[in-house]
Amino acid sequence: MIPRYQRVLFWSLVGCILLMLLFLLRGCEQAHKRLTGKGDPTPLTAPIATALETVTLDLASDGDTSITPTQRQVALPEEPTLRARALLEHLLGLYAAPGSAHPLESGPAIDSVFVLTLTMAPGGPPDANRPDPNHLDSFFGSHAGGQVAIVNLHGGFADQHPSGVVVEALTLQSIIGTLHAALPGVEEIRFLVDGRTRETLAGHASLLRAYPAVDTGNRPLVPLSDEK
């Protein structure tokens, strides 16, 4: 039989514990209200995305080999290269979603996008292998002053991309058309994979050539480079 004084002591201690618990909970609640209740949503780090805006995505469809410009509401950063990267990440993220008309694996796809302004005259430095500088237009599509976008893809994205002429060409056309809509000043688009040149995306579509930045939408069977 437990002595009476011990039972009294036990229940007193239990009561104290409960009181302290209530005190603690109330304290936490008040602290939480102080932190969040002032209506000031400023985060500790600078915001990456701003308000939603309407963008045009050139969406690929494997079924009919088409590219369809589609308006979407997306939050994008202001800075052009971050903006281009976020836009392409969003585009390729859509392809990884269930029910996609151009299914790709999910995961990070775009490492970075650079937009450069050519400062070199079309002639460039002397090189024995280069023909008359007046005829370099077909290879170095842009002239001095023109902008070139370099899309640096993640190696994992390229490695997991389905292999095939059509499926790879559609991915590139989709990226090119979407970039063209977002950055109309860009004349030419080049690709790198993990910062390096790579012959093809997944065995077929060339990543070594410079692609003219054109509207690829709604013209699935028309060449990428006929409108320059």
Place this chain on the structure above:
Amino acid sequence: MAAFGLMLPGGGLAAQQTTPSVNYNLVFLDAGHGGSDPGAHLSDKEVEKDVNLTLASKLKGMLSAKGLSVLSSRDGDQTVTSEQRADMANHARPLACLLVHTTSSGAGPYVTVSGLAPETGALPALPWETAQASYVTESLGLESVIVDALTNVAKLKPVVLRASVPPIDSLTCPAVLLELAPISGGTAASDADYQQRVADALTQALVAWHTQALDAVAKAKAAALAAKTPQAGSDGGKGAIPNSGTGAPKPRVVKPAPRVAAPPGGAARMALPAEPAGLLEAGG
């Protein structure tokens, strides 16, 4: 195809002294991938390189039976780089180049021409990476003949598109890439009957292309004789007929220094300012 004369391989009369002869009897067949490059995985058991080779070999036999010579980029499971494929084709000066690929996605035959914009002006030299630009118009003519045959002979629904798939941009011949996808009813690109249908159509198309080329040459010769131009009739050989027609003169191809010294990234390095040098250098 009425304007075939305009699409004829080779340059005008003025370019005859400098332009190498086109081998009008030769077709270049390139079975995609091979060796260490398997291509796409078509099923658990099939890889693309093997199915491509089966189709190309079948086609080779059929073209040979029609009297055409065939140069193959590979006859077995060898690794052949894109540059070696282009080298092989460009040295042989074939009348047509056909690149064969297969896939497990999509439907029917996809007939592709290089995505380069056609280059119509006379160039002193063709950059290796974009040499096909001067042949795109002719390639579209060949594509049209192939699409006709796939539609009318093989009773298929070919889809045409433009894409830069190595080595097509470096080829100095009318070049078409065929990617064969399954057809309805679960018939895979490796199906023997399906491949036979396609090979029949391609054979007819290439024979027709050959006949048209010879007709155009004969017409050009007759016209030259009628005009009493002494340049006409300068060849007596059967296989190699000098270039004729009214297309732009074809300049020599400038090949870059060996890849070891100038990797593909070299072009990007030259074209770009110094800002991302670290990044681009990494590509070398």
